[in-house]
Amino acid sequence: MKSQGLIYHPECFKCFICKGNLEGYEYTVDENKNLYCMPCYYKVFSPRCTKCHHRILPVENTNITIRIEASEKDYHMNCFRCDDCGTILSDQQGQECFPIGGNLLCQDCHVRRVTRDKHQLIRIMN
Structure with a gap:
């Protein structure tokens, strides 16, 4: 051979x-x-999913691997979720990823965290 x-x-x-x-x-x-x-x-x-730590393997009976890369980390499509509410994130409008402090967030949760953190900072400064 x-x-x-x-x-x-x-x-x-x-x-x-x-x-x-x-x-x-x-x-x-x-x-x-x-x-x-x-x-x-x-x-x-194969790379490991940052969220579940399992290997990201090709779709069964193919050599096609579907993974999401965000912030230099790899995710299964179903593991790419908002860390606060669990909504699946994607490139679709309204489902985009807004990372903050190492967390993956949907837009609503991102706004909530930024607003909460801003209010906490104001309280600390006063």
């Missing part, structure tokens, strides 16, 4: 993790030239 300029015995052409034979299957190679079947590759190298 030949892959990316390397030659393998047929019995050595197997996944680094599960040891399954890769002949006839989709696979990839890491920077150390280790071979991976796609399911094992995704389980090892």
